[in-house]
Amino acid sequence: MATSPRRKKGRSHKRVPKRIIFLDIDGVLNCSHTPNPRKLPYIVDKRLLARFRKLVARTGAGVVLSSSWRIDPVGCLAARYWGIPFIDVSPDMPRSPRSAEIRRWLRAHPAVKRFVIIDDEDDGLDELPLFQPSRAGLTMPLVRGIEAYLKGATDRTMRANRLKRLAQHAIGFFERNKD
Numbered sequence: 001m002a003t004s005p006r007r008k009k010g011r012s013h014k015r016v017p018k019r020i021i022f023l024d025i026d027g028v029l030n031c032s033h034t035p036n037p038r039k040l041p042y043i044v045d046k047r048l049l050a051r052f053r054k055l056v057a058r059t060g061a062g063v064v065l066s067s068s069w070r071i072d073p074v075g076c077l078a079a080r081y082w083g084i085p086f087i088d089v090s091p092d093m094p095r096s097p098r099s100a101e102i103r104r105w106l107r108a109h110p111a112v113k114r115f116v117i118i119d120d121e122d123d124g125l126d127e128l129p130l131f132q133p134s135r136a137g138l139t140m141p142l143v144r145g146i147e148a149y150l151k152g153a154t155d156r157t158m159r160a161n162r163l164k165r166l167a168q169h170a171i172g173f174f175e176r177n178k179d
């Protein structure tokens, strides 16, 4: 009689895709233009989410949440509610930068061949393949760059440079002080 396969203790048999996207949410799937009249936390911009879901479908990538949403059970529920397609979350290491959490996840999943990080901030991520949205969240040029990178067509990453960040801060300052 055939026996059903059993899991060996302590070994994960969960298959992990060869391509991984580490996803920050605030500033990526929402931005300053996202409608949020009640100033609620855990808001997603449906337009940006649709763009992201298409990217995931086209690349076959697995999504690992690196966003601080993952630390809060309400944040995790919200991510599921919005339909963010994630398969795992990076470990929570409160005394370490986000890059260390991502590196630890990668060490535990050596079969991953290609990965990107989408994050509007740079928490020790400079050494890693970072795609960094500016004020508009996940734009189409970023989506195209990420797709090309994950498919191995290029090693070019896309991050806001120092000058651009300074310019953004200046624009933000003038916008806040317009009236």
Ligand SMILES: [Mg+2]
Binding pocket: 024, 025, 026, 027, 028, 119, 120, 121
């Ligand atoms: Mg962010």
